[in-house]
Amino acid sequence: MTSLIIGVLLVVGGAMVGIALDRSLLRRWIRNRDPRRHHPAPETRAASSRRRSARHAIEDAERRVESAEAGQLSAETAASRVEASLDALQAGLVLCDRNGRVVAQNTAATQFLQARHGEALVAPVIKDLLEQARSGELVTTRVELHAEPRRSYEVRAGPVERGGEMLGAVALVHDITEHDRIESVRRDFVANVSHELKTPIGALSLLADSLAADSDPEVAAHLAGRMQIEIQRVANTIDDLLTLAMLEDESGRPGARVDVGAVVAAAVDRISETAEQNDVKVVLSNRTAATAIRGSRLHLESAVFNLLDNAVKFSESGGRVDVVVEADQQALTVSVTDEGIGIPATEQSRIFERFYRVDRARSRSTGGTGLGLAIVRHVALNHGGDVSVTSREGFGAKFTVTLPLDSGD
CATH class of the missing domain: 3.30.450.20 (PAS domain)
Structure with missing residues (x-):
């Protein structure tokens, strides 16, 4: 490689001195001595300012992106909350x-x-x-x-x-299915209460008029007997209404220990006279020794008696009613089975409603208030249990009350 040499003639102390310099080294020395390298030109400062502005713009853009991402995440969260609320x-x-x-x-x-x-x-x-x-x-x-x-x-x-x-x-x-059902029950309840109270009161009014117009002692005794029947019907209706209202207002399960076997036996004893008058045989079978639960003896006996009362009234002469008490590890059941007229399948979903009757004419002739099964259902629910029915029209019916044993220990 050829290197260019520059010769410089200098006169030092009256004598001539020649110096040879390498061109590239000379340029490097001159460049290092240039003051502009230590004091940038205005154009360079402007470029630096532009670089700083660009850096700031990038940083601002990054902050905007982060803010947008946070906003998007917040919007997605809000949308998810709205969607969950609507669902x-x-x-x-x-x-x-x-x-x-x-x-x-x-x-x-x-x-x-x-x-x-x-x-x-x-x-x-x-x-x-x-x-x-x-x-x-x-x-x-x-x-x-x-x-x-x-x-x-x-x-x-x-x-x-x-x-x-x-x-x-x-x-x-x-x-609005449930709303319509409740409204229908309410209308039926008002109509039925009015009817159940108006019918015997109307009969009492007629009997009283007849009694006042007839002085025959035998006729008077007969009319007085009829009046007593109608008065008892009103009293029964009012008693059942009060019982049902009390059961609906009760919260929680009563804490007294009750022997359900003894309760069922007492209910069978109460219905025995009516069963004998109707020529219906009531047979009790207690198949378990574990019949003690926590509950209300009065209410439980009322529920069993209502089931027996219905079974006897809707049985034909010479019929039979079976009462069975059973238990497993979780629950105790009391079933009442009759050989009566049975319940049509289309009616079974409503028979536990207040005042609902499958055969209104027969219920009226037997003196029923139409509240018995509603009382049974509320008693069962208040004791943490339930009541069910299986029946075929013309082949009798079986009502089963199920009560949990877990709280009775």
């Missing part, structure tokens, strides 16, 4: 946009929009009402499903607006 609603909710497109629905609404059988009838109703609601109307309708189990739904829809702008519509679907 917790028992009512079905469907939301559509201004074009009628469904944009949101909760879990309860899915059973209607995706149903293929009974509930599928609700879906077109929801769509029709949403269409009307998008025009600004508030609309409500009922949908009755007559296939078993029967259900009733109320569908409501209204517009969704903001600042006068139509954004869409929302529909709510409420299952």
